[in-house]
Amino acid sequence: MKKIIITAMFATVALTSCNEKQEKEMEKAMEDTEQMAQDAANDVEETTEEVASYTKEKVTTMANDFESNVEVKDNKIVAIKGYDSYAMFRQDVMALPSMKEADLSNNSESLKASFNKFKASIPEYLRIDDVQDAIEDVEKELNEYESELTGEKASMKNNKENMEELQEAFDDLEEEIIEARKKYVDNKEDAMEEYMEEINSNRKQSTTQKYLDATEEYNEEMKDK
Structure with missing residues (x-):
């Protein structure tokens, strides 16, 4: 006024x-x-609105980020943050060889329940084709192991073979997760390069428009993961 x-x-x-x-x-x-x-x-x-929006988007991205959530050391998965059912199922699979024969049948139900929880709670960023295919292979080997605990094929020798197949399938799953993480990190580096090029461009644009274009380029690059 x-x-x-x-x-x-x-x-x-x-x-x-x-x-x-x-x-x-x-x-x-x-x-x-x-x-x-x-x-x-x-x-x-x-600009104020865009910064607030980008901050929210960044938080969401980091919450579902391979690089920050999947910890890898010496090409092995150390942990997956916020995905406790992964660690529980992995522990159950790795414990099978030391299981007593008399306890296998009772443990089978617990193992299946552990897998179902593991499959149902998989984070969104892990729901990609190669990882999903590997999970299906794990489920196939688990079903075969369970079905042959009793019946004509039931024997400790056969059980051990099925356990080994199940463990190998789980190892393959972890390899797929590690490979997917690597691809994600590579794409993220390329996406950030595109982002910085847009931000630092000499085009006659407002700061807001530069951030909008940069974010669009970043997201397009990340879609290739």
């Missing part, structure tokens, strides 16, 4: 003391100044 009153007073004084040509020039200058001020205000508002 103060801005409008001051502008009006300034216009009154200026228009009174100037000729018609000067009046028009003054009016035009005032209009341009008002428009520039409005554009600047709009840019600040848009």
Whole structure:
């Protein structure tokens, strides 16, 4: 309100003391100044909204990020943050060889329940084709192991062979997760390069538009993972 009153007073004084040509020039200058001020205000508002949006997106991305959540050392998975059922099922599979024969049947139900929880709670970022195929292979070997605990093929020798097949399938699953993580990290590096190129471009764009274009390039690159 103060801005409008001051502008009006300034216009009154200026228009009174100037000729018609000067009046028009003054009016035009005032209009341009008002428009520039409005554009600047709009840019600040848009930039603030975009920063808030990007921050939220970044948080979501990091919460579902191979690089930060899947810990790998010496080409082995150390842990997967927030995916406790993975660690539990892995522990159950690795414990099979030391299981007593008399306990195998009772343990079978627990193992199946552990797998079902593991499969149902898999994080969204792991729901990719190669990993899903490897999980299906694990399920196939698990079903075969369970079905042959009793019946004509039931024997400790056969059980051990099925355990080994199940463990190998799980090892293959972990290899697929590690490979998927590597691909994700590589893509992320490329995506960040694209992002920085857009941010640092010499095109005549507002800061807001540069961030929008950069984010679009980043997301497009990450879709290839």
